[in-house]
Amino acid sequence: MSHPYPLCGVSRRSHFNIRTADSRNFLPKSGNNSREIHPKLPDAHPVRLGYNPSVMFDKLFQLGEKPYDTEDAEWDAFVATHPxxxxxxTTNWARLKGRFGWSGQRVWLKKNGKLVAGAQILFRSAVFGMLKMAYIPHGPLVDWNDEEQVEVLLNQIDYAVWQRGAGILKIEPLLWQEEMPPEQWQAICERYGLLPETDTIQPPRTILVDLRPSEDEILAAMKQKTRYNIRLAARKGVTVRKGNETDIPVFVRMMQITGQRDGFGVHDPMYYKVAYELFAPSQAALFIAEYEKRPLAAVMVFTIGRKAAYFYGASTNEERQRMPTYAVQWAAMQWAKERGCATYDLWGIPDAPPEQLEAEFTERNDGLWGVYRFKRGFGGHIRRTVGAADRVYNRHVHRLYRWWRGRQQR
Structure with missing residues (x-):
């Protein structure tokens, strides 16, 4: 019987159309509740002497290299509407990471011709190639309460990871603890052989500002001092404009100044340039606060569906008393609201309970504590994801990964 989707297979055990970057039908079986996952390879796909699936796969599929097509558009539309x-x-995020040492692969499931679940997987080697890991940032996108859907998708992910020869997979679903309590997430991890006690790459705790009320109501929900600083910036002659690609060098210089001043790492200058080129103007914007045409602060904000997120922010050491950082952040929120976004993610605060955050933020400046003092002023609600979980295919690689991450975090 012909199938409407090229490069798709119909699983014998489910109602889903399944797809990886490989055209073979495959539904591997992984052992549940196992600390080391061993994908079962199909008889039709033996691993022959001299056959290197990783090399073949890199040639088959690279999200960062192929032109954007209708399949990418379908995937991005699915991501934009998924809870x-x-x-x-998104496709362009994989392309961005592909310029800086990662490669990407997509796996998805369809039901009745529509995407219902999937994951965009990033792969990277480290420690002189001895450590090869797979990573799904803010994914996979799946209904975690649908056992069949989760099992089928994880099996396909297992196969993709095997194809690339990775020994560990880290997932970080954008799944809030309000919707998935810790004990429920723990049970899911045990059921599917995931290890939840692991490090996170994306900050698990953040502040979400509700953009659905009027601007006056959003301002009223802010801390009094933040609201005052936004208005003070305007009285002191600070203006905010929407930037373009010619402003990226200015933004990069401000990022470097901020990193040196506040003691955090910044990306390679090309990273910000490529990010802007890939996402602007449809999904990103750069805002610059100025005084007498001198740049003082800037933010780069991204949107997907009805969500906006503040990823990168910077400021100079000049005219700080004019509060340019407050003015530029408020301008970005206004822009996101105009675009129909319902939430504005301030992207990362210390991973501590709200009571501890409020008790200690005036005394601490380590890690994300310094930015929490600033971010808390914009109101919003503190939310935490379920965090990260590891799927281990090789215990030795997992131990090497933990050693490597430990050195990075010193």
Whole structure:
């Protein structure tokens, strides 16, 4: 019987159309509740002496290299409307990471001709090639309460990871603890052989500002001092304009100044340039606060569906008393609201309970504590994801990964 989707297979065990970047039908079986996953390879696909699936697969599929097509558009539309959708699961995010040492692959499931679940997987090697890991930022996108859907998707992910020869997979679903309590997430991890006690790459705790009320109501929900600083910036002659690609060098210089001043790492200058080129103007914008035409602060904001997120922000050491950082952040929120976004993600605060955050933020400046003092002023609600979980295919690689991450975090 012909199938309407090229490169798709129909699973014998489910109602889903399944797809990886490989055209073979495959539904591997992974052992549940196992600390080391061993995908079962189909008889039709033996691993022959001299056959390197990783090399073959890299040639078959690279999200960062192939032209944007209708399949990419279909995937991005799915991500934009999925409850757990994130800019980190879009095609262009894989392209961005592909310019800086990662490669990407997409796996998805269809039911009745429509995408219902999937994952965009990033792959990277480290420690002189001894550590090869797979990573799904803010994914996979799946109904975690649908056992069949989760099992089929994880099996396909297993196969993709095997194809690339990775020994560990890290997932970080954008799944809020309000919707998935810790004990329920723990049970899911045990059922599917995931290890939830692991490090996170994306900050699990953040502040979401509700953009659905009027601007006056949004301002009223802010801390009094933040509201005052926004208005003070305007009185002191600070203006905010929407930037373009010619402003990226200015933004990069401000990022470097901010990193040196506040003691955090910044990306390669080309990273910000490529990010802007890939996402602007449809999904990103750069805002610059100025005084007498001198740039003082800037933010780069991204949108997906009805969600906006503040990824990168910077400021100079000049005219800080004019509060340019407050003015530029408010301008970005206004822009996101005009675009129909319902939430504005301030992207990352210390991973501590709200009571501890309020008790200690005036005394601490380590890690994300310094930015929490600023971000809390914009109101919003503190939310936490379920965090990260590891799927281990090789215990030795997993131990190497933990050692490597430990050195990075010193």
């Amino acid at each position: 757990q959708g994130s800019i980190l699961q």
